[in-house]
Amino acid sequence: MVDGDVRIEIEGVSQLFAAGRRADPVRALDDVSLRIEENEFVTLVGRSGCGKSTLLRIVAGLLRPTAGSVRVDGVPVTVPRRDVSFMFQRPALLPWRSVIDNVLLPVEIHKLDKSEHGRRAHDLLELVGLDAFAERSPWELSGGMQQRVALCRALVGDPRILLMDEPFAALDALTREDLSLELQRIWNEHRKTILFVTHSIEEAVLLADRVVVMTPRPGRIARIVPVDLPRPRSLGESRRSEELHRRSAELHELLFAREAA
């Protein structure tokens, strides 16, 4: 599964946020180091305030760390890269564009070949079952469908790295599970390196090759847990779900023990 090439190197990253004139700055991240290999699926899990989204933004080049560095393919990240896609908690679709034109936004901005990527965009929409909605407006779609469109937009430029910031957090539990399965299926067909932020332990275990558990104040990596269960994984299938639940329970204990200490 992993061919050993390091794709993302996070080294000694710390992030301080000013907290008003008198207060001490908040240490959102404290000396975080992590290596992510090619085509690996890594989830960052932790409570709100543990700095997981901040770390994702630093990897994306949307935020400069106070200290430390991030390298992608050995190149230090200072601004966003074109071969890295970012997916947000909210769909962030443009309501004045049709679904297909939303998916094609990166193609327009990167000035890529339209006819070739137009086909790819339709293929992606078909993959998530939305090809029939290509000419609709985003506001005619449900939240789950909108997030699927956002996923297609993130994939249309065939990025090598996908950064996902709690992309399913705003959805209901059933839709979230649907999308988790779809994401696994897509990841199976088009291998990517994925860094996925979530506050749901089940989701983290369900999706990941490795779960990175973070604790807040200051944001640190508490433990890295490999998950070597066969895919596709789902919470529904009893044989595998037992194993998934066992791992989730372990992580629960880990997170709560840290909080209590």
Place this chain on the structure above:
Amino acid sequence: MTRFASRLLPLVALVAAIGLWWFLRWVFGWQSFVLPSPSEVARELWHQRSFLPREAWTTLAETLEGFAIAIAVGFALAVVIAYSRPLERSFYPLLVALNAVPKLALAPILVLWMGFGSGPKVVMVVLLCVFPIVLSTATGLKSTAAELDELVRSLTATELQAFTKVRFPAALPHIFVGLKVGISLAVIGAVIGEFVGATHGLGYVIVASGQNADTTLAFSAIVLLAVMSVVLFYVLVALEALLVPWASHEQQ
């Protein structure tokens, strides 16, 4: 509210307003030169059917010309304000000061500078309606949703791409608020302009008929102005529904 009711209610309100007008006149026993009755105004509108529309056309042309200039100037100023903190700091107080000047006081000066043609009227229109357009456009350009802002940054869009593909369309709902406020002010601006040094336009008709104590003619002109404002306002509402269909959905 059903579609039928929403169409009917404005009509009910209009009939009620005309009824109140009639009733007040009857209660206080006012003469026509104080307050003409609705039927007298209607008759006057009919008698002056070749004269009044011509004057209304003059006012409408000045209004639209000034409004178009105000949009061009307003957008340019708004972009400057939205993109440059130092320029915002320097321009904004001046703009607020300009907006605070009683525009009527400027009318004779504008005539002195620009003569008796349509020039000073158009300038008056611009002065009255440019402020809400600048304010709403600048606000719209500055209030791009955080996730859209991060989206264009993560896509490495250029500043121009970000403006044309995201920030400007995202500002449209705000911009239309300013345009709708501005269009009513534009009509008022044209009328104020025609109060001084004019020989045409509904504003001129109102001043001239006031001097002759022809209150009925004055009221006919006022009714036409009201109709003009309402029609222009709803043209913008229709344009908004066409260009910004998502605005009404996002509020739900």
